[in-house]
Amino acid sequence: MSAKPTLVSVVHSEWIKFRSVRSSVTGVLLTLLLTIGLGALITSAVRSHWSQSSALRRATFDPVSTSLSGTLFAQFAVGVIGVLFITAEYSSGSIRTSLAAVPKRLHLVVAKAFIVALVVIVVAEVACFVTFVVGQTIFSGVVPTASLANGAVLRSVILAGVYLTLLSLVGMGLGLILRQSAASISVFTSLLLILPILTLLLPQSWQNALNRFEPSQLGQSMMSPTVTANTLSAWSALLILVLYTVVVVGVGAGMLERRDH
Amino acid sequence: MISVSHLSKRFRKTTAVNDLTFDVRPGVVTGFLGPNGSGKSTTMRLILGLDFASGGSATVNGQRYRDLVQPLREVGALLDAKAVHPGRSARQHLRALAASNRLATKRVDEVLELTGITSVADKKVGTFSMGMSQRLGIAAALLGDPGILLFDEPVNGLDPEGIRWIRDLFQSLAREGRTVFVSSHLMSEMALTAEQIIVIGRGRLITQGSVDELTAGAKDEVYVRARDARALEDALRAQAVAYRPEGPGFVVESLDAEAIGDLALAAGVALSTLTPQRASLEEVFMELTADSVEYSATASERP
Structure with a gap:
């Protein structure tokens, strides 16, 4: 007779599920490729145009967040990783098999969240550190560079990976709430892209007050070593994004707990 | 042992399961019969804790499914064979x-072997035929070597050889002392597989009992034929026997074969055929569920 199953066994089970489908592997590779590849592309472009850049541009230039620009694209890849890890269970119907094997539904949510967070944080941190180093190397000699020896810089690079990780959990939470891949990915994309456009309809003073709370703006705050006007400090931004994540995943978990399957 | 007690499930407008009470005992195959849409799948989902009951309870080995610590060791279920990530x-x-469920990994190889899908074990499930998917679903149900097994319409999509295999498997599982609960909308299939039958219609229990008990209640008829059909008919009519002509002979509704033999002898009629016809389980089922078929008989696939 084997030992009693615990949350750890559920995590193990979810790990087997995660690594045994192609979409997870694709998502991970895409995250690396987008962060590092587009980071290199963007930093190269900045370098080649640097001589023609305005004085203002040069004065406000941030080599850290610029080298992390690839995360703006990778954030959709990690969102899809989170979404699909849930919605694939619904679209295939295997959610019933999963819940019959693990009737404690919250265990299933915790295990899935753990796997998504673990995979994405490892991948995203690797991607962010690599793209930072690659970016600074491309900048060196022409464009001002930053060093990881600077605490604020190190923090920015780390929090860029944390930002991607939290977004993947938001994607997972949306998947739990909406249960459909297309709907969840649309909402996820809207939160990052459409929300900033919608706030443009508001009066300028409102925009200044609200923009800083948009998920994508929180990301910018988290990966910038300096605080600029109308943005939050990195730690405040982190706190608020954690709050968003907890709410979305919490609502999703509550719905899973109460719903008929 | 599965115990369902006053179980009800209401969805927004419909009542899928209505005050259902029954026990499913170990050691026999129990068939769960009802027309499509009669609440069989909902009942199974309620037993597995996937749906929440509106009233009443369903327990396995005396416990609510959701309270089981190692559910796959106690209950194996196959609800939808295609419900696997493709x-x-x-x-x-x-x-x-x-x-x-912390089951030994070698158990995976065992159930793959048992269900005959070892050779395709490393292929993507999306490429599986219905029959292979059903076998995988059964492999998953057997994984924890559970004492209780639930199968929802397991023969759907299987070829004759697969159906025979599944029938033998169910019976051998029951012989090992397990509780085997199998739903179907095909009475003819259950007649061959199950010993006990639970019939529901529109979410309500219609009847339950052994196959023999269910068919015993139905009226028996005798097919009788003589070379001299006219003489036989006269003899039947003379004794005020209820009968109807069928082909070259008659179906007698109110006498058993022995009495008909006596009657024919007394009348001097030589019989060429005398066959008791027991109503099939299928006919009993049709009769029982006639009132509860949700979409009436215009649909040709109706059993």
Whole structure:
């Protein structure tokens, strides 16, 4: 007779599920490729145009967040990783098999969240550190560079990976709430892209007050070593994004707990 | 042992399961019969804790399913054979399930072997035929070597050889002392597989009992034929026997074969055929559920 199953066994089970489908592997590779590849592309472009850049541009230039620009694209890849890890269970119907094997539904949510967070944080941190180093190397000699020896810089690079990780959990939470891949990915994309456009309809003073709370703006705050006007400090931004994540995943978990399957 | 007691499930507008009470005992195959849409699948989901009951309870081995610590060791279920991520291999699907309940990994190889899908174990499930998917679903149900097994319409999509295999498997599982609960909308299939039958219609219990008990209640008829049909008919009419002509002979509704033999002898009629016709389980089922078929008989696939 084997030992009693615990949350750890559920995590193990979810790990087997995660690594045994192609979409997870694709998502991970895409995250690396987008962060590092587009980071290199963007930093190269900045370098080649640097001589023609305005004085203002040069004065406000941030080599850290610029080298992390690839995360703006990778954030959709990690969102899809989170979404699909849930919605694939619904679209295939295997959610019933999963819940019959693990009737404690919250265990299933915790295990899935753990796997998504673990995979994405490892991948995203690797991607962010690599793209930072690659970016600074491309900048060196022409464009001002930053060093990881600077605490604020190190923090920015780390929090860029944390930002991607939290977004993947938001994607997972949306998947739990909406249960459909297309709907969840649309909402996820809207939160990052459409929300900033919608706030443009508001009066300028409102925009200044609200923009800083948009998920994508929180990301910018988290990966910038300096605080600029109308943005939050990195730690405040982190706190608020954690709050968003907890709410979305919490609502999703509550719905899973109460719903008929 | 599965115990369902006053179980009800209401969805927004419909009542899918209505005050259902029955026990499913170990050691026999119990058939769960009802027309499509009669609440069989909902009842199974309620037993597995996937749906929440509106009233009453369903327990397995005296416990609510959701309270089971190692559910796969106690209950194995096959609800929908196609409900597996199409991009995952059969082996990985079973490994993930085994890990969730801390079952030995070698058990995965055993059930693959048992269900005859070892050779396709590393293929993506999306490429499986219905028959292979059903076998994988059964492999998953057997994974924890459970004492209780639930199968929802397991023969759907199987070829004759697969149906025979599944029938033998159910019976051998029951012989090992397990509780085997199998739903179907095909009475003819259940007549061959199940010993006990529970019939529901529109979410309500219609009847339950052994196959013999269910068919015993139905009226028996005798087919009788003589070379001299006219003489036989006269003899039947003379004794005020209820009968109807069928082909070259008659179906007698109110006498048993022995009495008909006596009657014919007394009348000097030589019989060429005398066959008791027991109503089939299928006919009993049709009769029982006639009132509860949700979409009436215009649909040709109706059993």
